[in-house]
Amino acid sequence: MAKIALDLERALVRRARDAAAGTTEPRTLARGRGWEVADVLCTCGPGDHAFEEHHEAFCIALVAAGAFEYRSETGRALMTPGAVMLGHAGECFECGHRHRAGDRCIAFRYRPEYFERLFADAGGAGPAPAFGAARIEPSQALAPFVAAASTGATAASGLDRLPGLAWDEMAQALAIRVVRLTGIVPRTDAKRVAPAALARVIETVRQIEARPDGEFGLDTLAEDAGLSPYHFLRTFERATGVTPHQYVLRSRLRAAAQRLADAPGKIVDVAFDCGFADLSNFNRAFRAEFGIAPRAYRARWQS
Incomplete structure (x- = not known):
């Protein structure tokens, strides 16, 4: 059983042992300007009363474990692992567990003004509409997001410590994928990067290479480049072939490799x-990038 499901089963065992009422426990994993991600573990079951709630923000929740019934103004749907629960700001909803206890979701929430800007940046016209569906069924298009978010939720220090992906980039990419899957934003396959935008990407690359150990969150990089986070992420990836987080990671690894090859000092330093x-x-990231452990890499160059 995957760790994210095993953690849920353990919580349900504790609830049964203590004869306690079911609870919903959200744990914030990451947040930025206008968005946040929470690991939501629910131990409610058939004996617990479902009550009406409302979405305070646009919500895209990836179901990682368990099953529950979801009812919203948009419709009703059974939520199972791999499915995606959708909700728009201000919408009333209810989650029930009439037949089975417990579920665990990784919920991405977007403030209305942030989602409006993202919707416009992605090519939408006018105010961002409701998703038009309560659920997206388990699909190949969203499976990588579910897997990565589940891994990040169970990692000791979160997804920002895993190579190749960051919560801020994932929040952006997931929202765009969902609005296109639900049809509220038309898909565009244009690949050209405008010269002015390319110049800004080059300046960003220069900043990263000059100080790879710096703090380079998506919002900060986009603001420095004078672009919206969505446009910056799309432009940077088109121009360089990798996301900003992946570029920063590889820049840091290159700097570390040079230090290991030509300078003394502890590997941890x-x-x-x-x-x-x-x-x-x-150590994990270095081995994945260079195919060898840092200590062995240093020995190869200093032998």
């Missing part, structure tokens, strides 16, 4: 100086 928060994450 090299990792911290190059922007990594812990040694185990550095």
Whole structure:
């Protein structure tokens, strides 16, 4: 059983042992300007009364474990692992567990003004409409998001410590994928990067290469480039072939490799100086990038 489902089963066992009422426990994983991600573990079951709630923000919740019934103004749907629960700001909804206890979701929430801007940046016209559906069934298009978010929720320090993906980038990419799957934004396959935007990407690359250990969140990079976060993410990836987070990671790894090859010092100090928060994450990322452990890499160059 996957760890994210195993954690839910353990919570249900504790609830039964203590004869406690079912609860919904959200745990914030990450947040930015206008968005947040929460790991929501629910131990409610058939004996617990369902009550009406309302979405305070646009919600895209990835169902990671368990099953429940979802009723909203848009419709009714059974939520199962791999499905995506949808809700728009101000919408009333109800979740029930008439037949089975417990579920766990990774919920991405977007403030209305932030989602409106994202909707417009993605090509939408006018105010962002409701999604038009209560659920997106388990699909190949969204499976990578469910898997990555589930892994991030159970990682010791969150997805920002896993190579290749960051919560801020995932929040952007997930929202765009969902609005296109639901048809409220038309898909465009234009690949050209405008010269002015390309110049801004080049300047961003220069900043990262000059100080790879710096703090380079998506919002900060986009603001420095004078672009909206969505346009910056799309433009940067088209121009460089990787996301900003992936580029920063590889820049840090290159800097670390150079330090290991030509300078003395402890490997842990090299990792911290190059922007990594812990040694185990550095070792995993380094091996994945160069196919060899940092210590062996240094020995190869200094032998």
